Amino acid sequence: MKISVPNLGNTSIAAKALFEGLQIDYVLPQVSSKSTLELGSKYSPEEICLPFKIMVGNYIEAMEKGADTFIITGSCGPCRYGEYCELQINILKKLNPKVELIVIDAPGDIGKDELLKRIGKISEKSPLCRQEKLKAVYNALRVINAVDDIEKALRLKAGYEIDRGHCKRILYEFKRRMLVAKGVNEMLSLIKEYKKIVGSVPIDKNRRVIKVAIIGEIYTIIEPFSNLYIEDKLMDYGVSTMRTLYPSWWVKNLAMSPLKLHSIDIRMASKKYLPYYIGGHGRECIGEAVLAHKHGCDGAIQIFPFGCMPEIVSKSILPTISKDKDFPIMTLVVDELTGEAGYVTRIEAFIDLLERRIKKCII
Ligand code: SF4
Secondary structure, rough: OEOOOOOEOOOHHHHHHHHHHOOOOEEOOOOOOHHHHHHHHOOOOOOHHHHHHHHHHHHHHHHHOOOOOOEEEOOOOHHHHHHHHHHHHHHHHHHHHOOOOEEOOOHHHOOOHHHHHHHHHHOOOOOOOOOHHHHHHHHHHHHHHHHHHHHHHHHHHOOOOOOOHHHHHHHHHHHHHHHHHHHHHHHHHHHHHHHHHHHHEEEEOOOOOOEEEEEEEEEHHHHOOOOOHHHHHHHHOOOOOEEEOOOHHHHHHHHHHOOOOHHHHHHHOOOOOOOOOOOOOOHHHHHHHHHHHHOOOOOOEEEEEEHHHHHHHEEEEHHHHHHHHOOOEEEEEEEOOOOOHHHHOOOOOOOOHHHHHHHHHHH
């Protein structure tokens, strides 16, 4: 068994920590690129959403390096994501009949025993005892929480940095070093080292910085290739960004969902505008928009793939929030045909608008 995962932001770093901790053979996905998307599009149904196509491209690239087992997260929800695993396994089986997909789903949907059985499948090739396996899982969780926290801190600090580009350089260097680190212990000491580095970035605390919340469809906002590296672009403009949906958030949300203690703040915030779950993370998008305003952001950018059903519903509600709270919200829709020039122009125009609003308030 050679295991792999599709790209999803920092998930590859956590997967590396987990597989190395369990001492099982693995392949990390290549950084997603245009050729990944082309490869995925070739084998995917034409009308399926963008994340599906990029994921299929990731699988095929990993299969070329010998991967035969993939872990994906599942959903029995009403959007197309509920069909992802069935459709993807059919595509992959045609390329390699021996390939396997392990779907990690919410215990409320598949039952606790089934979830444990699936997790057991991942670790069955590990030579370690039960206690050591649990330690490997614990360390992988520590890694994903810490990596996400470091990224959040750097993206927020980017607006205040004295030396433009400093935070982005640290973030890139940190992730690169994490991906080549040998073993979990080296990864954990890198985390310790970079926490100190992040804390010592020189900043101008008195600067009036533009703060933007990134909201929308979970895959598109977590996986930078699918959103054309929007957060990196905003860092280049000296804009601070905030985002709730990180892989570590997803893990916590999944763990708390059987007790109905997940995303309480988001649920409360979305109550007035969208009190129901509509599939995907449509409700979270609404709650996050309200919270972004409450937490002092100057605006929010919603991003989702073309044809995403839950986010289309959210998109129709966001103008009401924007009007009620006098809070600018821009929507960006991406697909394989999105042109970078037009995309960048829209982001720049939105930042200009926020800048003018801030100046007006100061005058
Ligand atoms: S949330 Fe949207 S993009 Fe994601 S799987 Fe569902 S329909 Fe597709």
